[in-house]
Amino acid sequence: VDFALGTELARYQERVRGAVAEIVAPDARESDEKGEFRRDVIDRLVATGTPAWGVEHGSMALSLFYEELGRADSSVRGFFTVQLGLVLTSVMVSGSAEQRRRWAGPLAQVKEIGCYALTEPEAGSDARSLSTHADRDQAGWVINGEKHWITNGGAADVAVLFAGSERGMTAFLVPTDTPGFEREPMPGRELGHRASGHVRMRFRGLRVPHEAVLGEVGQGYQVAMGALRHGRLGVASGAVGIHQACLDACVDFGRRRRQFGQRIGDFEMIQAALADMKAELDASRLLARRAAWLLAAGSEEAAQALAVAKLYCCDAALRAADQAILIHGARGYSSEFPVERYWRDAKGMQIYEGTSHIQRVIVARSLLGKEER
Numbered sequence: 001v002d003f004a005l006g007t008e009l010a011r012y013q014e015r016v017r018g019a020v021a022e023i024v025a026p027d028a029r030e031s032d033e034k035g036e037f038r039r040d041v042i043d044r045l046v047a048t049g050t051p052a053w054g055v056e057h058g059s060m061a062l063s064l065f066y067e068e069l070g071r072a073d074s075s076v077r078g079f080f081t082v083q084l085g086l087v088l089t090s091v092m093v094s095g096s097a098e099q100r101r102r103w104a105g106p107l108a109q110v111k112e113i114g115c116y117a118l119t120e121p122e123a124g125s126d127a128r129s130l131s132t133h134a135d136r137d138q139a140g141w142v143i144n145g146e147k148h149w150i151t152n153g154g155a156a157d158v159a160v161l162f163a164g165s166e167r168g169m170t171a172f173l174v175p176t177d178t179p180g181f182e183r184e185p186m187p188g189r190e191l192g193h194r195a196s197g198h199v200r201m202r203f204r205g206l207r208v209p210h211e212a213v214l215g216e217v218g219q220g221y222q223v224a225m226g227a228l229r230h231g232r233l234g235v236a237s238g239a240v241g242i243h244q245a246c247l248d249a250c251v252d253f254g255r256r257r258r259q260f261g262q263r264i265g266d267f268e269m270i271q272a273a274l275a276d277m278k279a280e281l282d283a284s285r286l287l288a289r290r291a292a293w294l295l296a297a298g299s300e301e302a303a304q305a306l307a308v309a310k311l312y313c314c315d316a317a318l319r320a321a322d323q324a325i326l327i328h329g330a331r332g333y334s335s336e337f338p339v340e341r342y343w344r345d346a347k348g349m350q351i352y353e354g355t356s357h358i359q360r361v362i363v364a365r366s367l368l369g370k371e372e373r
């Protein structure tokens with residue numbers, strides 16, 4: 001076992017860190033406050049070549065990319081997790097030769113934006129119970145239904161869209177300018193990930209050709225779950241980034257803030273919190289990297305390891321953010337300091353791409369197996 005990243009990956013990590021510090025971090029607070037999806041920030045990051053290098057070099061490189069992004073801005077990290085982890089993966093793994101020819105390049109280079117439309121008002125964790133329905137006729141398919149909470153949805157050029165059909169759930173690759181494809185911003189204000197362009201989508205008589213089917217008719221659930229493995233690596237790695245940002249903020253604050261005539265970092269209770277945060281951070285990072293390694297190796301253990309990583313890393317990041325707010329005192333309770341944003345973003349990560357409850361279900365089922373009757 002070698003825990004070192006190796007020269008190439010270590011250099012890449014440095015390069016991503018530099019690009020994120022220069023391009024993403026400075027605007028993170030403003031985008032969050034304005035709830036503004038920042039295409040310009042994404043384009044500038046793409047121009048550094050760092051996302052493309054990650055795609056080319058696989059899961060471990062992408063895990064490092066997501067971690068560095070998560071440290072600065074979870075909305076931008078979420079953008080890339082959906083674009084590369086969910087949408088590009090679906091096209092590469094399940095797409096026809098023509099779908100790959102048309103979409104893989106523009107998605108990998110982020111010339112076109114993708115979204116992943118699975119969740120519906122009445123179908124969240126129970127993703128098999130979709131109401132959106134696709135009916136087949138001679139010319140193709142007609143889709144009717146509704147989705148909500150779709151990340152990147154406002155800017156997306158193409159959607160991986162899941163619908164029930166007479167032969168079970170089916171995935172479709174649908175340009176968002178197809179007549180009958182409607183979208184509007186989600187009502188209310190999100191707790192976190194405010195710059196993610198979440199939308200509600202409605203499909204009214206949305207007509208697509210037979211060639212829009214992604215994978216096999218009736219195999220949509222497999223397409224959805226296959227992509228979610230890659231997405232979960234993005235979420236787990238992004239959570240490690242938030243956790244690291246919390247620790248960095250607390251160490252800095254613990255050195256600078258003085259009370260009772262000493263640095264607050266010299267109080268044993270603060271030290272215990274910092275030490276626990278560091279121990280959990282190390283555990284999280286190892287779990288995320290192990291999951292990346294198993295995913296890259298195509299191992300059968302990957303699904304369980306990804307669920308473990310998503311569960312642990314997101315819960316641990318939230319605990320770290322919770323402690324970080326307390327350690328910052330009243331300052332932590334204000335958007336003047338970033339730790340409250342870390343908490344709001346980490347909370348969302350316990351929910352999407354399978355809630356923490358659902359990750360526990362996946363892990364427990366993989367341990368127990370099906371009862372033999």
Ligand SMILES: Cc1cc2nc3c(=O)[nH]c(=O)nc-3n(C[C@H](O)[C@H](O)[C@H](O)COP(=O)(O)OP(=O)(O)OC[C@H]3O[C@@H](n4cnc5c(N)ncnc54)[C@H](O)[C@@H]3O)c2cc1C
Nearest residue numbers: 116117118119124125149150151193348351352353355357
């Ligand atoms: C920031 C954000 C971004 C998102 N982006 C996308 C996106 O891009 N595309 C997309 O399709 N969706 C997206 N979603 C939706 C997200 O995937 C769903 O919210 C999530 O799957 C949970 O579904 P739900 O909200 O309907 O909750 P429900 O499924 O209704 O769950 C409610 C509660 O019941 C629990 N529960 C449900 N079933 C079980 C069970 N079997 N055992 C134990 N507990 C259970 C849940 O864990 C939860 O606590 C996003 C959500 C958020 C918050």
